[in-house]
Amino acid sequence: MKRSKHLRKSPVGSVAVLDIGTSKISCFIAHVDSAGNTKIVGIGHQLSKxxxxxxxxxxAEAEASIVSAVHAAEQMAGETVENVKVSLSGGNLVxxxxxxxxxxxxxxxTDRDIMDIIEQGRASIVHNExxxxxxxxxxxxLDGARGISDPRKMFGKKLGADLHIITGLPSITRNLAHCVARCHLNVEEYIASPYASALSCLEDDEKHLGVTLIDMGGGVTSFAVFAGGKNVYTDAIPVGGMHVTSDIARGLSTSLSHAERLKTLHGSAIATASDDHVMIDVPPLGEEDPEESNGMPRSMLVGVIRPRLEEIFEMIRSKLEISGANxxxxxxxxxxxxxxxLLGAREMASNLLGKQVRLGRPRALPGLAEAVSGPAFATSLGMLEYITKKPMEEQMFDAYRHRGGLTAGFEKVVNWFKENF
Ligand SMILES: Nc1ncnc2c1ncn2[C@@H]1O[C@H](COP(=O)(O)OP(=O)(O)OP(=O)(O)O)[C@@H](O)[C@H]1O
Ligand SMILES: [Mg+2]
Known part of the structure; x- marks a missing residue:
């Protein structure tokens, strides 16, 4: 499929976000006015290959899936897209x-001091890695005073900043950019998936009091910790719902498509007393005739799902503990x-992480269709929120980065995360 050339070019204020997930690729086109109001005008999504x-x-497969999702969004919006903001969620996110x-x-x-300190924080990361x-x-x-959210126009001699820096592997971002370029699109910027999902699902109070947002995707479970209103820790593990489906297919000797259906219709992460008595039909691998299905107790399905979900939440718990983010x-x-x-995911997360857990649906934006309002679209909707809620420093950074070298002398670059507690 080719993208249409007969549509008008995107007008000023038009933005496009592309969530390249393991299960689906979604593209949202939105118009953002000068007051920061966002209206979705184009939506396209496609099974990911x-x-x-x-x-x-x-x-080739990824290119075809991306083109198809973007094409659908362009048709709906009646305009073409050149630049896209792309999600980054892989296990390489650190x-x-x-x-x-x-x-x-x-x-x-001054603004310049803020940019200098950010530039220095960025320089502390080895860029080729x-x-x-x-x-x-x-x-x-500033000097002795801590906890300042915006020090501009304040007086002092020594300015310090605690920075949270999210990085990806260059080979992965380059390959993504190359693939997107083959679709005649330019990656304007990358946005970390869990950060975006958090912007669309979390309440302000949660972000201030301390919360962990966990985005459970098809191939990646990524998470972001917020405290004091800011994203202070981000991580990801390369395990998701697709692994649960493969476990079911292997464990119950059925096809991946039947395993997916069994998971969404009858699956649960938590066993119940009735599971041994409820029988489910499991078509054997290679058998198309539904009459030939094997009857199995639901407990067998739950028995396959549970260990994988436990593994996911235990890995998250261990990463939160080891990093100090907890x-x-x-x-x-x-x-x-x-x-x-997945039924029971909330309960299991609560048991294994020892925290109160709620399911987060992304906040709806004007123009959103019901079919794309569920949790699978938290990253796409969050990327649109990021456009208007981007921290002022990230907004300023692009404008300053080409203005020449650093002006100030730096004295300390240390890891602040564990030292504060
Ligand atoms: N009702 C449901 N019950 C259980 N699992 C479900 C349900 N609906 C969808 N899923 C699972 O959700 C996963 C896809 O989630 P999502 O669309 O968020 O992934 P993605 O963003 O494409 O992938 P990733 O972010 O991991 O790259 C699939 O594994 C699918 O089986
Ligand atoms: Mg995702």
């Missing part, structure tokens, strides 16, 4: 927390992503 856990595995401190040249903190996706200032300090994460967890819809 040639992509696995955020990594391109087959260029985050680091660094503190940067500098002696200021003047007495009053990681691509920086976000550099989020969590908190500033100290910030508070007592709440919000689950989203397509795989969060």
């Amino acid at each position: 040639g992509i696995r856990s955020g990594i391109i595995t087959d260029f 985050s680091r927390n660094v503190t940067v401190e500098m002696t200021m040249l003047g007495e009053e903190v 990681s691509d920086i996706i976000h550099c989020i200032p969590v908190s500033y300090y 100290m910030y994460a508070g007592k709440r967890v919000v689950l989203t992503g397509g795989a969060s819809q």
Whole structure:
């Protein structure tokens, strides 16, 4: 399929986001006005092929899926797209927390000082090993005073910033950009999936009090911890709902499509007393005739699903503990992503993580269709929210980055994450 050339070019204020997931690719086109109001005007989604856990595995297949999703969104919007913001969610997503401190040249903190400190934080990451996706200032300090959210126009001698830096593997981002370029599109920027999903699913109070957003996708489970209103930790594991489906297909000797159906219709992560008595039809692998299905107790299905879900939540728990992020994460967890819809996922997460868990649906934006309003679209909708809720430092960064070298002297670059507790 080719993208249409007969539509008008995208007008000023038009933005396009592309979520390249393991299960589906979705493209949303929206118009954002000068007051920051967003209206969705084009929606396209397509089963994903040639992509696995955020990594391109087959260029031609991935290209066809992307073109098909973008084409549908363009047709609906009546306009063509050139630039897209692309989600990044693979297991290569890592985050680091660094503190940067500098002696200021003047007495009053300026935009330039903010950009210098961010530039220095970015420079602390080895660029040929990681691509920086976000550099989020969590908190500033000025001389002795800590916890400053915006130090501009304040007076002081020494400015410091605790930064949360999210990186991806350069080979993966380059291959994504190459694949998107083959679709005649340009990657304007990458947005980390769990960060985006958090923007669409979390309440402001949750972000302030401490919360972990877990986006359970097809091939990746990614998560973001928010505290004090800021994203302070981001991570991902390359395991998701697709692995549950494969386990069912192997464990019950059925096809992947039947396994997927069994999972969504009868599956659960938590056993119930009636599971041994409820019989389900499982068509054997290679057998198309439904009459030939084997009858199995539902407990067998639950017995296959449960260990995989336990593995996912245990990996998350261990990453939160080892990184020190658990100290910030508070007592709440919000689950989203397509795989969060599995019956019992909420209860299991609550048992294994020892926190209060709720299911998070993304906030609706004007123009959103019901079919794409579920948790599987949290990342796409969150990317649209990111456009208007991007931290001021990230907005300023692009404007400043080409303006020449650093001006101030730096004295400290350390990991702040574990030191504060
Ligand atoms: N009702 C349901 N019950 C259980 N699982 C479900 C349900 N609906 C969808 N899923 C699962 O959700 C997963 C897809 O989720 P999602 O669309 O969020 O993934 P993705 O964004 O394409 O992938 P990723 O982010 O991992 O690259 C699939 O594994 C699918 O089986
Ligand atoms: Mg996803």
